[in-house]
């Protein structure tokens with residue numbers, strides 16, 4: 550099947566959020582939510598997106614973008630996991646032709662795709678989730694490929710690409726000692742950006758049916774010589 554026809558029929562997007570002033574630093578943007586993910590994080594509240602089918606085609610997304618030329622500056626590729634989409638490079642090329650900036654939210658499991666996007670100048674900013682230290686990674690995400698995440702992180706650091714590292718904190722799933730292990734690892738690898746911590750916000754319908762946090766998270770045990778920002 551020709552690429553054009555395939556992209557018209559395929560529905561990679563679960564949904565489109567028309568406007569956000571919060572999800573792309575310093576930019577007014579739209580969010581494209583890609584269906585499917587290769588993790589199943591216990592605290593994930595996007596169950597419908599992770600397990601559901603896509604509902605919108607590339608063409609739906611691109612005609613929406615055309616209607617926003619001059620009104621929005623950027624597109625956030627989120628999900629689910631956008632880098633799972635095999636046609637992502639061609640899709641980003643089409644977005645770029647419309648002169649939008651692209652931010653990718655990713656779990657980092659597809660270093661080859663991320664490398665291709667970065668080297669092709671098809672992405673402008675990346676938010677990379679550092680889910681958990683290596684020994685806790687599989688328990689929390691149900692995916693054993695810390696090695697792939699690690700390759701993505703090393704690549705972005707080495708490339709000095711504009712990106713941020715972030716972790717969602719559920720204090721019963723990740724203790725402050727484990728966050729400190731992540732920080733130690735980031736220092737060792739030479740990460741010099743800000744480390745964003747996002748507190749888990751309780752909702753009933755998470756993938757792992759996680760409960761409200763019982764443990765408190767002792768922020769005073771975090772190092773004060775590393776740039777940490779709580780994103781609330």
Ligand code: SF4
Nearest residue numbers: 586588589590593629
């Ligand atoms: S929180 Fe985890 S399971 Fe949910 S979309 Fe992100 S990486 Fe996938």
